[in-house]
Amino acid sequence: MSMRLLRRDLVAALVTGLLGATASVGACSSTENQQPPVFNATTSGPGTGGGAGGEGGAGGGGGVDPACLGPDGCYQCAPSSDTQFHNACTDAQCAPFDNAARLPLYNGGELPPLP
Amino acid sequence: MVDRSRTPGRLGAAALAAVAALAAVERAHAADCATLPSPIYGIGGSAPRPLLARLGQALSQATPPETFIYQAPGACHGPNYIIAGTKLTGTASYWDATGAEQTCDLPLTGADVDVGIGNTFAENCPGIDALPATVGDFLGPVNPFVFIVPNASSQTTISAAAAYFVYGFGETGQAEPWIDESQIIKRDPNSAAAIIIALAIGVPVERLKGVDALTNPNSVLLVSGSPAPERAIGFVSGEVAEANASVINVLAYQHEDQTCGYWPSSTETSFDKRNVRDGHYPLWGALHFFTRTNGSGAPTNPAAARLIGYFTGTLEAPAGVDVPAITIAAGSIPACAMRVQRDRDMGPLASFAPEEPCSCYFEAVATGSTSCETCATNAECPASAPSCRRGYCEEY
Numbered sequence: 001m002s003m004r005l006l007r008r009d010l011v012a013a014l015v016t017g018l019l020g021a022t023a024s025v026g027a028c029s030s031t032e033n034q035q036p037p038v039f040n041a042t043t044s045g046p047g048t049g050g051g052a053g054g055e056g057g058a059g060g061g062g063g064v065d066p067a068c069l070g071p072d073g074c075y076q077c078a079p080s081s082d083t084q085f086h087n088a089c090t091d092a093q094c095a096p097f098d099n100a101a102r103l104p105l106y107n108g109g110e111l112p113p114l115p
Numbered sequence: 116m117v118d119r120s121r122t123p124g125r126l127g128a129a130a131l132a133a134v135a136a137l138a139a140v141e142r143a144h145a146a147d148c149a150t151l152p153s154p155i156y157g158i159g160g161s162a163p164r165p166l167l168a169r170l171g172q173a174l175s176q177a178t179p180p181e182t183f184i185y186q187a188p189g190a191c192h193g194p195n196y197i198i199a200g201t202k203l204t205g206t207a208s209y210w211d212a213t214g215a216e217q218t219c220d221l222p223l224t225g226a227d228v229d230v231g232i233g234n235t236f237a238e239n240c241p242g243i244d245a246l247p248a249t250v251g252d253f254l255g256p257v258n259p260f261v262f263i264v265p266n267a268s269s270q271t272t273i274s275a276a277a278a279y280f281v282y283g284f285g286e287t288g289q290a291e292p293w294i295d296e297s298q299i300i301k302r303d304p305n306s307a308a309a310i311i312i313a314l315a316i317g318v319p320v321e322r323l324k325g326v327d328a329l330t331n332p333n334s335v336l337l338v339s340g341s342p343a344p345e346r347a348i349g350f351v352s353g354e355v356a357e358a359n360a361s362v363i364n365v366l367a368y369q370h371e372d373q374t375c376g377y378w379p380s381s382t383e384t385s386f387d388k389r390n391v392r393d394g395h396y397p398l399w400g401a402l403h404f405f406t407r408t409n410g411s412g413a414p415t416n417p418a419a420a421r422l423i424g425y426f427t428g429t430l431e432a433p434a435g436v437d438v439p440a441i442t443i444a445a446g447s448i449p450a451c452a453m454r455v456q457r458d459r460d461m462g463p464l465a466s467f468a469p470e471e472p473c474s475c476y477f478e479a480v481a482t483g484s485t486s487c488e489t490c491a492t493n494a495e496c497p498a499s500a501p502s503c504r505r506g507y508c509e510e511y
Binding site for chain 1: 271272273274276277279280283284287288289290291317318319322367369370372373374375376377378381382383389390393394395397455463464465466
């Protein structure tokens with residue numbers, strides 16, 4: 001669990017440092033998708049819509065080059081980290097899973113240890 | 116208190132009993148494995164079974180014919196048998212020229228394993244800290260892994276966090292609708308599917324909750340046959356999921372740093388595997404061939420060298436045995452169509468530029484169409500895609 005928490009803290013820090021994105025939809029083409037963008041300066045820390053460790057941010061350097069932010073908050077430069085690959089701009093269909101709404105134990109991304 | 120993790124549900128037990136009964140009938144008519152033409156003996160996972168079945172059929176049709184003989188108790192048995200020198204015993208499957216799966220009897224003293232096969236690195240397997248220097252690990256095509264639900268389920272997507280609660284907590288995870296441990300289907304720690312899913316969702320593989328289905332096909336049986344379809348969930352290889360698309364649905368998967376879930380392909384119903392190939396879909400593992408090697412790292416076993424050579428391209432396959440086409444048709448992805456790679460399961464992604472790319476060919480075979488231009492020589496290709504490979508103009 002410590003590795004998970006460590007990664008979540010790192011991701012949260014990276015997200016907090018992001019600049020520039022203003023779009024209000026996610027990085028894919030699903031008509032279902034009304035999730036917040038991954039790369040969004042207004043997103044701070046783990047919480048809405050993220051996965052097991054909360055929402056992601058761009059890997060490396062503590063921030064994202066504004067030139068790499070796509071119109072929907074996706075990553076439009078050549079990816080080099082997992083988060084950038086996972087959130088690269090794409091027209092692929094996607095379907096969001098709302099962790100906060102569907103998981104009573106989600107607790108803003110602070111996942112409880114296994115029983 | 117009943118340990119449900121080791122107690123299949125009633126329907127699950129019935130389904131597994133039916134499978135066992137069918138196997139018993141097969142054994143009654145089994146041939147002697149040693150009498151089959153040019154046998155290649157393998158053991159490992161059931162995740163690549165669709166690919167191995169197609170390969171087995173093609174090899175049986177070849178001139179001269181070869182026979183691929185396989186047992187599939189789990190991916191980790193592949194490297195473990197090779198390392199320990201354990202012999203195959205009992206019965207095994209092979210595929211005849213019509214593609215029908217047949218069963219043959221192994222020698223009473225056992226048969227030497229030529230190659231171990233699984234979709235995970237050996238270091239993730241129980242009992243293996245590292246491969247001995249005398250055992251080689253040869254990489255093959257990439258197989259996605261997917262969460263599946265019955266066709267009757269209304270569910271379309273799952274997140275890593277949700278899977279953490281489903282498979283890490285079971286009933287107490289409150290991750291509706293997947294809270295009934297008798298309907299949560301899992302695999303044991305020798306399974307590549309279990310290893311990769313467990314790594315992705317942050318639950319130790321030995322602590323996964325649910326009913327152990329024993330194989331990928333059994334996972335499909337238990338999920339698709341669930342008496343409570345909305346509550347049923349499992350995971351299998353992409354190959355096995357594609358082969359059973361009429362009875363199960365694949366869920367989109369949203370990793371911990373994503374805000375939307377993706378399918379392996381660019382849409383729920385397509386077959387282009389674009390999200391695996393470009394890094395959006397993280398649940399996948401390359402096929403590994405394990406065999407004894409010499410000081411130069413080459414296989415010492417001639418049968419293993421043949422099989423591995425067919426996949427790596429170092430040995431020309433028999434006429435009519437088109438390994439890349441067989442791989443794609445089975446639902447896997449040749450390395451030449453990948454744009455990302457890893458050096459360990461669920462490890463960091465890195466950009467990958469294959470030496471001889473085949474993305475156009477892959478799309479053409481996998482989906483039946485491609486926007487790439489067809490060609491016979493480089494001279495027919497545009498400057499933007501100047502290399503004619505396998506009949507299509509590739510970018511280099």
